[in-house]
Amino acid sequence: MKAILFKKAKNNLMAAQLCYDNGFYDGCANRAYYAGFQASIAALIHRGIKRDKIDHKLVQADFSEQLIKRQKIYPAKLKSYLMDMQLIRNRADYTHESISQKLALLQISKAKEMMELIGKDIEKCA
Numbered sequence: 001m002k003a004i005l006f007k008k009a010k011n012n013l014m015a016a017q018l019c020y021d022n023g024f025y026d027g028c029a030n031r032a033y034y035a036g037f038q039a040s041i042a043a044l045i046h047r048g049i050k051r052d053k054i055d056h057k058l059v060q061a062d063f064s065e066q067l068i069k070r071q072k073i074y075p076a077k078l079k080s081y082l083m084d085m086q087l088i089r090n091r092a093d094y095t096h097e098s099i100s101q102k103l104a105l106l107q108i109s110k111a112k113e114m115m116e117l118i119g120k121d122i123e124k125c126a
Contacts, residue, residue: 025104032107
């Protein structure tokens with residue numbers, strides 16, 4: 001399951017980059033968030049933390065509380081990444097505002113950083 005979710009995260013990161021390169025910044029923000037979200041679920045599963053229901057708030061809380069605060073697997077600066085990225089995704093998806101090129105690039109940067117760290121952890125323990 002974690003391998004499938006991490007592959008989906010990689011695909012979403014590629015989709016985010018394609019959207020960015022073609023000026024679709026709202027789509028970029030959406031796909032970048034889902035890359036980070038799916039990578040986080042893969043990280044939680046990898047560390048034995050599994051829920052019956054996948055919920056955005058629960059994944060954010062579990063990743064932050066369990067993998068950052070308690071187990072100290074990931075750096076503290078990642079604590080707010082998913083929540084911040086979801087706020088931007090929500091703005092892109094559900095408001096009349098469009099996401100700027102700069103904000104879209106920030107979404108990609110955060111997703112890449114999360115995926116690099118999570119990927120290294122999964123590979124290290126494989």
